[in-house]
């Protein structure tokens with residue numbers, strides 16, 4: 001029986017969507033998902049279409065959500081510069097809290113989804129393994145501004161907050177600007193279709209740097225753990241699979257799954273070389289009887305270029321979450337292969 005009500009902002013995202021599935025499986029949550037697209041409500045899940053950038057629209061549509069006990073904030077607005085990311089992403093969070101706080105007297109917790117940008121991972125080689133209490137870096141950085149906003153609001157509030165800092169998140173989701181597993185799956189499938197070997201397209205140093213991943217299911221579990229574990233109140237946690245790897249060792253394993261030969265890396269911009277592959281994709285959809293998915297929805301080439309340019313270690317220390325009691329572990333190779341197999345089973349890739 002539902003005893004808690006979760007409001008998930010960013011319900012159609014790779015993170016929010018997987019979180020909703022996790023909450024639904026747990027069985028004791030009523031779930032309300034927020035996104036502009038909305039979705040079909042079923043069982044304990046209700047989708048609400050709302051533009052969180054529109055303060056009025058948000059206030060009106062959220063005014064009846066008096067039973068919300070937990071807000072899980074994972075909405076995201078993409079922009080082309082770090083500075084431009086700040087205003088819309090802070091505004092959306094502010095609009096949700098401003099709408100819910102006055103109407104939901106039993107609000108217990110606000111969970112904020114962050115990432116390694118807090119540590120400056122997007123700017124260049126940063127101090128690794130990054131720890132939650134590392135010193136801040138030069139703004140602008142929207143995750144930091146969002147956390148500061150929550151901390152200011154918390155001063156006179158009964159609710160607690162937590163912040164989750166995943167590495168690159170791997171999961172299934174369509175139409176997302178940040179989805180590495182889809183980038184790799186579609187890049188590999190098109191390589192195979194064209195009869196070319198599987199080449200790592202990133203910077204030379206990125207092939208041999210250390211990296212780690214965060215499985216979307218593990219992240220969902222950690223997010224709910226941090227939101228409901230009394231000791232985790234008002235804390236930030238790095239959340240990763242628990243292992244690390246170099247693309248130089250992972251690439252051949254992914255190639256084997258797709259039955260592809262590996263050739264030496266060749267630095268190329270995926271945004272450029274994959275831009276003209278829409279017709280090939282459409283032909284593959286017809287030839288292999290795939291689920292009809294527009295090329296723009298399966299690919300996030302810009303994000304692939306971003307991640308594959310990290311010619312420095314991208315590693316965070318996860319001992320804090322373990323000390324506080326979160327012990328789930330995922331093997332990153334097994335995770336990739338499981339996601340690819342799921343995509344195949346769903347006829348999203350050949």
Ligand SMILES: NC(=O)c1ccc[n+]([C@@H]2O[C@H](COP(=O)([O-])OP(=O)(O)OC[C@H]3O[C@@H](n4cnc5c(N)ncnc54)[C@H](OP(=O)(O)O)[C@@H]3O)[C@@H](O)[C@H]2O)c1
Pocket residue numbers: 009010011012013014015016034035036037038050051052053054074075076077092113114115116166167168169170173176177178179180
């Ligand atoms: N993906 C990763 O690898 C990764 C890694 C580390 C950290 N993070 C962080 O995690 C957070 C979530 O990322 P994500 O990858 O899950 O994002 P995402 O896949 O792009 O999802 C964003 C969600 O926000 C919703 N949204 C966007 N604008 C909206 C608006 N104006 N009103 C209502 N809903 C809106 C989108 O739905 P609609 O488009 O239907 O509105 C979607 O549901 C971000 O802060 C990101 O930086 C992500």
